[in-house]
Amino acid sequence: EAQVTQNPRYLITVTGKKLTVTCSQNMNHEYMSWYRQDPGLGLRQIYYSMNVEVTDKGDVPEGYKVSRKEKRNFPLILESPSPNQTSLYFCASSLSTGETSYEQYFGPGTRLTVT
Amino acid sequence: SQELEQSPQSLIVQEGKNLTINCTSSKTLYGLYWYKQKYGEGLIFLMMLQKGGEEKSHEKITAKLDEKKQQSSLHITASQPSHAGIYLCGADLFPGGKLIFGQGTELSVKP
Numbered sequence: 001e002a003q004v005t006q007n008p009r010y011l012i013t014v015t016g017k018k019l020t021v022t023c024s025q026n027m028n029h030e031y032m033s034w035y036r037q038d039p040g041l042g043l044r045q046i047y048y049s050m051n052v053e054v055t056d057k058g059d060v061p062e063g064y065k066v067s068r069k070e071k072r073n074f075p076l077i078l079e080s081p082s083p084n085q086t087s088l089y090f091c092a093s094s095l096s097t098g099e100t101s102y103e104q105y106f107g108p109g110t111r112l113t114v115t
Numbered sequence: 116s117q118e119l120e121q122s123p124q125s126l127i128v129q130e131g132k133n134l135t136i137n138c139t140s141s142k143t144l145y146g147l148y149w150y151k152q153k154y155g156e157g158l159i160f161l162m163m164l165q166k167g168g169e170e171k172s173h174e175k176i177t178a179k180l181d182e183k184k185q186q187s188s189l190h191i192t193a194s195q196p197s198h199a200g201i202y203l204c205g206a207d208l209f210p211g212g213k214l215i216f217g218q219g220t221e222l223s224v225k226p
Contacts, residue, residue, distance in 0.1 A: 003207065007177075033214060040218065041218065042203065042216050042217060042218035042219050043203060043216035044204075044216070045213060045215070045216075047212050048212075048213060052210075054214070056212075058213055058214075059213070059215070061191050071146070074142070088155065090157070090158065096146075096210055097211055101145055101146030101163070101165060101207050101210040102146075102163075103148070103160050103163050104148060104160070104205070104214065105160070106150075106157055106158040106160075107157065108156075108157045109156065109157055110156075111155075
């Protein structure tokens with residue numbers, strides 16, 4: 001089954017404790033991205049990647065890191081989480097290239113709480 | 116301010132009524148996406164529009180992209196309780212680049 005998986009689905013952590021949220025897709029997609037969703041602010045893109053070893057900042061990259069060492073995986077790293085990073089996070093992937101746009105497939109979401 | 120403005124922000128309709136949600140940008144959009152989301156859950160893809168003037172339909176939902184590719188509308192005919200949720204429009208300004216989303220429209224359908 002074609003899908004985007006995220007782990008963990010729920011996470012409660014404390015300020016400053018490094019964490020990684022994994023994202024994997026099995027559709028051989030070029031494009032992957034991370035979003036956070038907050039009430040009243042909608043979905044905001046954190047980082048995106050057009051291909052392996054190519055990443056770019058979205059609208060809200062501060063406090064986050066990403067890496068794209070393999071085509072199928074795009075982990076989101078919070079080196080020193082803070083309470084303002086409490087949010088619902090989504091990973092997405094797409095066939096989109098530099099020439100054509102395609103549907104974005106979203107993962108199920110990761111609800112992160114930083115105390 | 117939002118690069119992609121959705122209106123209205125919330126909507127309550129009686130079952131069976133038609134409704135329209137709008138998504139507007141000051142910039143020309145390359146691809147325009149519509150998603151539906153149940154609160155706190157994942158996003159369900161509805162439609163994608165790319166060409167100016169394009170219109171797509173799926174069951175009772177129709178989406179259009181204007182000729183200038185700066186505005187899209189989502190129209191639901193004869194609404195049902197199953198249509199309730201948050202509708203999100205998203206767009207890319209160039210293919211394979213940054214994606215932006217509107218703030219969402221929360222739809223409630225009263226039986």
